[in-house]
Amino acid sequence: xxxxxxxxxxxxxxGRRRTVSFQGEKGAFSQVAVQQLLGPExxxxxxxxxxxxxxxxxxxxxxxxxxxxxxxxHGSVHENYDHLVNFELQIHAETNVRISHxxxxxxxxxxxxxxxVFSHPVALNQCVTFFRENPQLERVxxxxxxxxxxxxxxxxxxxxxxxxxxIAADLYGAKTLxxxxxxxxxxxxxxFLLKRPGSRQTRTGEVQWKTSLVxxxxxxxxxxxxxxxxxxLRDISCTKIxxxxxxxxxWEYWFYLDFLGRADDEIPQKALGHLSEMAxxxxxxxxxxKAV
Amino acid sequence: xxxxxxxxxxxxxxGRRRTVSFQGEKGAFSQVAVQQLLGPExxxxxxxxxxxxxxxxxxxxxxxxxxxxxxxxHGSVHENYDHLVNFELQIHAETNVRISHxxxxxxxxxxxxxxxVFSHPVALNQCVTFFRENPQLERVxxxxxxxxxxxxxxxxxxxxxxxxxxIAADLYGAKTLxxxxxxxxxxxxxxFLLKRPGSRQTRTGEVQWKTSLVxxxxxxxxxxxxxxxxxxLRDISCTKIxxxxxxxxxWEYWFYLDFLGRADDEIPQKALGHLSEMAxxxxxxxxxxKAV
Numbered sequence: 001x002x003x004x005x006x007x008x009x010x011x012x013x014x015g016r017r018r019t020v021s022f023q024g025e026k027g028a029f030s031q032v033a034v035q036q037l038l039g040p041e042x043x044x045x046x047x048x049x050x051x052x053x054x055x056x057x058x059x060x061x062x063x064x065x066x067x068x069x070x071x072x073x074h075g076s077v078h079e080n081y082d083h084l085v086n087f088e089l090q091i092h093a094e095t096n097v098r099i100s101h102x103x104x105x106x107x108x109x110x111x112x113x114x115x116x117v118f119s120h121p122v123a124l125n126q127c128v129t130f131f132r133e134n135p136q137l138e139r140v141x142x143x144x145x146x147x148x149x150x151x152x153x154x155x156x157x158x159x160x161x162x163x164x165x166x167i168a169a170d171l172y173g174a175k176t177l178x179x180x181x182x183x184x185x186x187x188x189x190x191x192f193l194l195k196r197p198g199s200r201q202t203r204t205g206e207v208q209w210k211t212s213l214v215x216x217x218x219x220x221x222x223x224x225x226x227x228x229x230x231x232x233l234r235d236i237s238c239t240k241i242x243x244x245x246x247x248x249x250x251w252e253y254w255f256y257l258d259f260l261g262r263a264d265d266e267i268p269q270k271a272l273g274h275l276s277e278m279a280x281x282x283x284x285x286x287x288x289x290k291a292v
Numbered sequence: 293x294x295x296x297x298x299x300x301x302x303x304x305x306x307g308r309r310r311t312v313s314f315q316g317e318k319g320a321f322s323q324v325a326v327q328q329l330l331g332p333e334x335x336x337x338x339x340x341x342x343x344x345x346x347x348x349x350x351x352x353x354x355x356x357x358x359x360x361x362x363x364x365x366h367g368s369v370h371e372n373y374d375h376l377v378n379f380e381l382q383i384h385a386e387t388n389v390r391i392s393h394x395x396x397x398x399x400x401x402x403x404x405x406x407x408x409v410f411s412h413p414v415a416l417n418q419c420v421t422f423f424r425e426n427p428q429l430e431r432v433x434x435x436x437x438x439x440x441x442x443x444x445x446x447x448x449x450x451x452x453x454x455x456x457x458x459i460a461a462d463l464y465g466a467k468t469l470x471x472x473x474x475x476x477x478x479x480x481x482x483x484f485l486l487k488r489p490g491s492r493q494t495r496t497g498e499v500q501w502k503t504s505l506v507x508x509x510x511x512x513x514x515x516x517x518x519x520x521x522x523x524x525l526r527d528i529s530c531t532k533i534x535x536x537x538x539x540x541x542x543w544e545y546w547f548y549l550d551f552l553g554r555a556d557d558e559i560p561q562k563a564l565g566h567l568s569e570m571a572x573x574x575x576x577x578x579x580x581x582k583a584v
Contacts, residue, residue: 049420070367072370072536072537073370073371074366074367074369074370074371075366075367075368075369075370075536076367076368077366077367078364078365078366078367079365079366120413121412121413121433121435121436125341128341139435141412141413141433141434141435142433143413143431143433144413220529221523221524221527221528221529221530222523222524222527224520224530224533225517225520225521225523225524226524228516228517228520229517231513231514231517232513232514232516232517232518235513235514236513237512237513238516238535239535239537240535240537241516241533241534241535242533242534242535243530243531243532243533243534244364244367245364245531245532
């Protein structure tokens with residue numbers, strides 16, 4: 001990473017292009033999140049597994065990482081909460097991506113010639129109405145949404161299309177046949193932008209801030225209530241609270257909590273001090289601007 | 293369903309075999325849950341989609357339904373919470389199933405001949421260590437874990453296996469080659485057994501009871517805290533609390549909450565009365581014996 005001299009503010013937008021790791025093939029919905037968070041001008045480092053996404057950032061191989069943290073249908077991605085706790089990285093921003101599915105084929109392949117549609121089974125199952133209306137189309141499961149577009153462009157079948165994000169068509173030079181073929185328009189995934197600890201989080205006046213944290217408490221009756229009092233007694237608004245049982249430790253739970261405010265402001269500081277008295281473990285995962 | 297005369301207690305274990313709906317092919321992990329909950333002697337009704345599982349029970353086509361509600365890696369299945377609220381069915385029991393993957397082939401196909409392994413991509417991705425140790429094996433994505441065993445037994449390829457639950461091998465007459473090939477032994481899914489409202493929940497002395505509910509509150513600071521006071525002030529132990537943002541209704545949340553106790557006992561009754569004063573919406577989803 002470009003070094004900044006003493007007293008000189010590091011500007012991440014100057015100098016060489018930043019590289020961002022994410023899970024999936026190029027054109028995955030995680031890359032839609034990358035574009036929403038950082039614009040189209042970043043280098044991307046696709047990884048097979050979430051752990052590699054975190055590792056690449058922790059080891060300094062990339063400048064940032066983008067990971068999904070929860071989905072409106074499928075819930076929180078506990079695996080990524082685990083990595084957030086284990087890798088000690090910082091949440092720098094959040095964004096919500098609407099999971100809108102696009103039917104994509106090779107240039108020159110018209111809709112009426114289609115007989116097969118490749119995609120990840122989860123995406124195929126999110127387009128049931130489209131397949132009901134087009135019974136001539138066979139659903140063919142594939143590893144990855146964007147990966148199925150990549151495969152089409154390599155093998156050029158005359159009767160096949162793929163279901164993926166709209167940007168996958170652009171990235172692989174394929175053609176969009178239909179947009180918005182998903183059944184449920186309210187399917188959103190929330191993503192975090194992660195950086196290494198100590199990364200500057202510029203403070204501007206207009207932004208509303210959010211802080212995410214993980215804490216652990218013994219499951220004695222009222223323990224969570226006492227922990228939440230740290231926020232309620234100070235009129236701090238919690239936007240997420242979720243318990244997760246700890247396997248092998250009966251009666252102990254992790255809690256995921258988001259609140260509105262900055263971890264380094266005076267009143268949240270007092271709330272976090274209060275919470276740390278009540279909780280067995282507390283980790284602030286980051287303070288970042290709330291997504292609009 | 294067999295009818296019970298006046299004053300005669302309906303015994304679900306007498307008479308014709310009960311039928312249970314679940315999502316997936318025969319041999320899916322949901323069927324492992326069915327066996328844990330009801331034993332091997334029930335008829336099963338596999339369904340393609342979760343909504344059909346609920347619909348079959350609501351319409352009286354089956355006697356019970358089994359659905360996954362949360363997983364230790366992937367979080368809560370919000371879709372099934374939605375169906376629980378919309379269909380007004382009752383949770384009758386819960387069980388935890390360990391997601392252990394088994395390598396299964398047609399009888400007569402030895403491990404050394406294998407070159408391809410079929411399964412759902414999520415299952416394939418949960419066996420990364422196995423594939424790293426066996427680089428001769430190509431991973432082939434398929435719709436369903438148990439469905440890949442069914443397909444093998446129909447097509448009888450000499451070089452292919454499938455990854456599925458151990459019971460899938462028995463159900464399709466296939467052969468188990470290796471057990472426990474999953475990377476993470478702490479991958480558990482919690483399932484609910486559902487029945488229609490008014491189904492008898494036998495009370496026995498020794499059982500610890502659990503109650504699940506959904507409530508909704510305006511996101512004013514401290515609203516959740518006030519709701520939880522209904523339980524905390526009565527020393528009722530909450531074993532799950534989870535917020536879920538309501539799409540299209542900014543600042544409003546659903547909360548999922550489980551507590552130890554029966555909804556019809558005196559002190560929980562008072563807590564639920566107190567909660568209903570604080571919440572905009574409250575639905576008790578069921579009272580059932582806590583899984584051991």
